[in-house]
Amino acid sequence: MPNNLIFMTGATGVLGQDLVKELLKTTDSHIAILARAKNRASHSDRVKKILKAIDLDSHLGKRLHVIEGDVTQHKFGIKKADLEYLERECKVFYHIAALTALNGTEKECQQINVGGTEHALELAWDLRKKGKLERFVYFSTAFVAGSIWNHCSKEDELPVKPGFANYYESSKYKAETKVREAMAKGMPVTIIRPSIVVGHSETGVVSEFNVIYPFIKLFAHGVLSKLPTHLENTFNIVPIDFVIRATCAIVKDPRSVNKAFHVVSPKPPSIGMLLETGQQTYKTIPPIEVIDPKKFVKSQMNGQEQMVFAMLEPYLGYLNGHLTFDTTNTRDILRGTGISMPKTDRAFLKTLIGYAVKVGYLAI
Ligand SMILES: NC(=O)c1ccc[n+]([C@@H]2O[C@H](COP(=O)([O-])OP(=O)(O)OC[C@H]3O[C@@H](n4cnc5c(N)ncnc54)[C@H](OP(=O)(O)O)[C@@H]3O)[C@@H](O)[C@H]2O)c1
Structure with missing residues (x-):
């Protein structure tokens, strides 16, 4: 049994795949991935295919474990045996899954982004009370600030009346509000807020040409x-390798508990x-x-x-x-890690x- 288990939603997406890769490289943790069946492929076949494409399939059944579930369901609809496994082992829970399409409908965004985060928190409370969960890491977005309102967005608060350009932004705002409510009630939370994620800083490589x-x-x-x-x-665009390396460094540092971090370009x-x-x-x-x-x-x-x-x-x-975007928290925590803000x-x-x-x- 792993002595340090990370549970991750959204591991089949652009950021999730790279984060899994980095965590396997830089930690000795095991990772349990939540995945759903889609387009007639089973959850496990989909994960196998994705991991093969990024050369990580050899870790399956060793350091990588797959759990079937869908974030739109209570406790993600995870089977009893898998829930018990998470209760026994999970120390860190990354909630990354979201509907990221900027043209998503109000209903879809509410269901996946707000509902999905509520279900993630419901599960996190269980893992904290019955198990040994130490941290809930939530992937928000810098655009909880609302992209159509000119101001300087602070890291440790949400603006009171932002102007949103789409339902993706407003749903992520509502979802972060839920996460902050849980934080106020004692859940140890770290919030990561990337801006628009683009290719690698040196090569431009990106697994999917989305968003911008x-x-x-x-x-x-x-x-x-x-x-x-x-x-x-x-x-504001930000290279994916910076987002991944910065996230790992932020989460590793105990000072990141109950804080949010703008993972953005300082000079867009x-x-x-x-x-x-x-x-x-x-x-x-x-x-x-x-x-x-x-x-x-x-x-x-x-x-x-x-x-x-x-x-x-x-x-x-x-x-x-x-x-x-204010980047005080991010700059403070990255100081001395060798990771500089992106150009x-x-x-x-x-x-x-x-x-x-x-x-x-x-x-x-
Ligand atoms: N990319 C950016 O520019 C950017 C910027 C700021 C913040 N973010 C945030 O970072 C996170 C990851 O973004 P990304 O670009 O990696 O997204 P992505 O490539 O669109 O991946 C989305 C992930 O969410 C999963 N998901 C969606 N609906 C689900 C459901 N009902 N049940 C289970 N899983 C579900 C997807 O699983 P399937 O494979 O099954 O569809 C996939 O793994 C999101 O929270 C996003 O809001 C992204």
């Missing part, structure tokens, strides 16, 4: 040509820098007109552009540009775009 990538693709491929923003507006790139970098490197990228959002009239776009633009509404908050400069943008072009995601 499809947005960039539409402009790079000339599907859209007008962007309602200002060239000086910034968008501007829209102008992104457009310039793309267009200077790839001459085939069509011209993109940046329009003051106050003067942006949708009806002046052609029919196809209007349709695509309507689908992009949930993303537009990220072009807002004046939302900033998201022109060279990094070039690396990200270069990787997307190399693997054929961007045809420019």
Whole structure:
């Protein structure tokens, strides 16, 4: 039996996969992964396939264990024997699973992000009372601050009246509120708040082109040509390797109990820098007109552009540009660990775009 068991939801996703890899490399912990059946594949077959693709399948049954469950159910619908196993062994519980689609419906986001977190907390209380749970690590988002309201978001509080661009953001806000309520009642909690996660800092490698990538693709491929923003507006992206290494260092440090951490870029790139970098490197990228959002009239776009633009509404908050994030907790805890805050400069943008072009995601 493992003497140090981590239980993780969301391990089949982009961040979860990399976190499992890092924890196997840097700790001697065992990890129990929650997974569900999907698209006619059983939970265990799905995990096997994913782990094989990232070269971790040899750990299955040794340091990696799979537990069937779905976060939309009470205690994730986990079977009695597996619950007893978690009660006996689990010391750290990472709740990472979420619906991350920015165009998710209100109902889906409520069910998976809010309901899922309530069920995670219900289980965490059991593991704390009946077992030996020491920490509940919750993956929130920097955008609980609401991407359409300009202010400096603090780490150890939630803004009172944020402006949300989509149901993903508002549901993650509600979910973090639940986690903070549990913290106030004595659950030892660590909250990780990444901004927009993108490829590796040195290689640009990312397992899935999600969140901001499809947005960039539409402009790079000339599907859209007008962007309602200002060239000086910034968008906060953060390389995945920093998110993973910082998370491990934060959780390992006992000072991280009952705190939240902005895992973000301290100096995010501007829209102008992104457009310039793309267009200077790839001459085939069509011209993109940046329009003051106050003067942006949708009806002046052609029919196809209007349709695509309507689908992009949930993303537009990220072009807002004046939302900033306090990083005091993150900087304090990372001091002396050898992990520095990430650079998201022109060279990094070039690396990200270069990787997307190399693997054929961007045809420019
Ligand atoms: N990526 C970002 O830019 C970003 C930024 C800030 C914060 N975050 C937060 O970080 C976390 C991970 O993000 P990610 O990008 O890795 O997400 P992702 O790739 O979309 O993965 C989502 C994970 O949640 C699981 N999940 C969803 N619904 C579930 C359900 N009903 N039952 C069980 N598992 C379920 C998925 O499992 P299946 O494989 O079964 O679908 C998958 O493992 C999320 O909490 C997200 O809010 C992400």
